Amino acid sequence: MGLERHSSKSSQSSLSGLRTVTRDFSQNTSSSQSGVRHEPYDASISQAQAKATEAKRQRLKLIQDALAAASSSNSTTQPVNTQKPLSESRTFNKRPSDPSLPFGDFDATEPPVKKKRELPPGWKENEAKTSKGVVTSRLVPGMKSTIIQEIPEARADTRTKSGKVLLSQEQTQILELVESGKSLFYTGSAGTGKSVLLREIIKTLKRKFGKNSDVIAITASTGIAACNIGGVTIHSFAGIGLGAEGAKELASKVRKNKKASGRWARTKVLIVDEDGDLFDKLAEIGSILRKNTKPFGGIQLIVTGDFFQLPPVTKGSSGSVKFAFEAKFWPEIIERTFNLTKVFRQRDQEFVDMLNEMRFGKLSAKSIARFKQLSRPIEYDDGLGPTELFPRREEVDRSNGTRLLQLKDEADVMYKAVDSGAVEGEQRERLLSNFMAPKVLNLRLGAQVMLIKNVDENLVNGSTGRIVEFRYPGDIDDKDDPSSKSASSKGSSSTSKTTKQRYPVVEFLISGGGRAKVMVTPETFKVELPSGEVQASRTQVLNFDARKVEAHPKVVQWTRTLETIMCEEVEEDDASWTL
Numbered sequence: 001m002g003l004e005r006h007s008s009k010s011s012q013s014s015l016s017g018l019r020t021v022t023r024d025f026s027q028n029t030s031s032s033q034s035g036v037r038h039e040p041y042d043a044s045i046s047q048a049q050a051k052a053t054e055a056k057r058q059r060l061k062l063i064q065d066a067l068a069a070a071s072s073s074n075s076t077t078q079p080v081n082t083q084k085p086l087s088e089s090r091t092f093n094k095r096p097s098d099p100s101l102p103f104g105d106f107d108a109t110e111p112p113v114k115k116k117r118e119l120p121p122g123w124k125e126n127e128a129k130t131s132k133g134v135v136t137s138r139l140v141p142g143m144k145s146t147i148i149q150e151i152p153e154a155r156a157d158t159r160t161k162s163g164k165v166l167l168s169q170e171q172t173q174i175l176e177l178v179e180s181g182k183s184l185f186y187t188g189s190a191g192t193g194k195s196v197l198l199r200e201i202i203k204t205l206k207r208k209f210g211k212n213s214d215v216i217a218i219t220a221s222t223g224i225a226a227c228n229i230g231g232v233t234i235h236s237f238a239g240i241g242l243g244a245e246g247a248k249e250l251a252s253k254v255r256k257n258k259k260a261s262g263r264w265a266r267t268k269v270l271i272v273d274e275d276g277d278l279f280d281k282l283a284e285i286g287s288i289l290r291k292n293t294k295p296f297g298g299i300q301l302i303v304t305g306d307f308f309q310l311p312p313v314t315k316g317s318s319g320s321v322k323f324a325f326e327a328k329f330w331p332e333i334i335e336r337t338f339n340l341t342k343v344f345r346q347r348d349q350e351f352v353d354m355l356n357e358m359r360f361g362k363l364s365a366k367s368i369a370r371f372k373q374l375s376r377p378i379e380y381d382d383g384l385g386p387t388e389l390f391p392r393r394e395e396v397d398r399s400n401g402t403r404l405l406q407l408k409d410e411a412d413v414m415y416k417a418v419d420s421g422a423v424e425g426e427q428r429e430r431l432l433s434n435f436m437a438p439k440v441l442n443l444r445l446g447a448q449v450m451l452i453k454n455v456d457e458n459l460v461n462g463s464t465g466r467i468v469e470f471r472y473p474g475d476i477d478d479k480d481d482p483s484s485k486s487a488s489s490k491g492s493s494s495t496s497k498t499t500k501q502r503y504p505v506v507e508f509l510i511s512g513g514g515r516a517k518v519m520v521t522p523e524t525f526k527v528e529l530p531s532g533e534v535q536a537s538r539t540q541v542l543n544f545d546a547r548k549v550e551a552h553p554k555v556v557q558w559t560r561t562l563e564t565i566m567c568e569e570v571e572e573d574d575a576s577w578t579l
């Protein structure tokens, strides 16, 4: 069972005073009572029993009266009844007490009404605020007891019983400004709840516009980011393809596209998640198409993201970076810019400070020493080393190359990608250079590899494994080994048995434990227009993953201009704060 029983001091103390009265009904003499055993009649015994029963009844009546009096003078005292889940007996629980409970008519000669442990609809998770945080009680299906867990607010699920998110003050203020129609930008370091706030913004706007919620355009700069927020890429929304042409040219192109021009016409709020490059172009296109001189044609704009985490991709090594906040129209349209400061993800202030220093690219001597302390050889027992992340592709390639050379078995097996697409020449190369799949991939027996496309629920983008052999397609369908299969999302039929090429057979660690031996065959990666036209595609086998992380001096400078919302929430244990 993956659930622990937490019994923190505070939860115990709030239960003090709660007692269990065990009533023994085996002594019941009432003949009308079903289930009573009938003994042979003995008058003397019967008389004594009747006396004892009467005395007991009197005593219990006194107790009952005393309890009733206590109850009326203190409304938070709960009935002494063990039929209810523990959590319901907590004095801070605002749920009304169950009127069907036999408190007022307590009769020791009557067995208690057998009550099924029933929870009101929606009582899966009931939260009550205490001075220390949020108390969450869960009834775990299949378990008899209620798990009571005290979670500090910062770690608690953000949702209340009604499905509402408990936003912090700064998140709430931004949400209110959005609702009032302001165009704004908000950022914040990792874990400050940007995504949580964005989801609430989207929900609130959908409520605001009701049936007309198609006036809200939710976009992100990458497909993955768009997927996460239920949106589309900004390119797809705008209908500008690659967006390489000038604003006027793009506007006339969009005008010919009914769907795209319709989107521009009806949109009232545009949500942009981490986009920099296209800002001015889109601002102009919007104003041309909507015949409104304001940037974006007067559309309300909500921009979010963290420029420290993901600056715009530069064009070529000498290309200068242009952030959205440097755009010509930025000051004209973005009325307020905010920095979220409350960190929800980490509670350790020292760690938050270290991460924050790292974010700004300025580590103190103390933090450097602490990071060095953390450095140690990594132990792993699954035969797979930890994945290394590098900010630059060149560094990834260099590291992969070195690792390959360290493997003494066999020579490299080389895989050349097959490229195609509607665009050609330099433009296609530029598109392809952003792909995870490389043009040429060298592999070797024993190499550790990572899947870069989802195959099924166990083999997903990011699954790691080791090459155990190279084989020709068809050889892998080993009937004696059910774990063997082909890692093509289209199945092994996409590669002919007569192919001269051998492919790597990788032993992957699969989610939920276990391993699977898989032949990895070519997959196609592509960039498509909303119309479905493939701009560029590459068919290739495997490569490592790497995330680019860089701090940029322009962002450091600009961040100083952001507004922070002064909060009164100063609960010590709650969360950490950052600049």
Ligand SMILES: Nc1ncnc2c1ncn2[C@@H]1O[C@H](COP(=O)(O)OP(=O)(O)OP(=O)(O)O)[C@@H](O)[C@H]1O
Pocket: 153, 154, 155, 156, 157, 158, 166, 167, 168, 171, 188, 189, 190, 191, 192, 193, 194, 195, 196, 197, 306, 344, 345
């Ligand atoms: N108001 C809140 N109350 C409690 N927890 C919250 C709140 N807002 C966010 N969180 C929690 O904090 C964590 C980080 O939130 P989120 O992923 O939205 O941060 P982020 O700023 O988008 O992070 P990143 O920049 O790393 O993507 C999540 O576990 C989330 O549930």
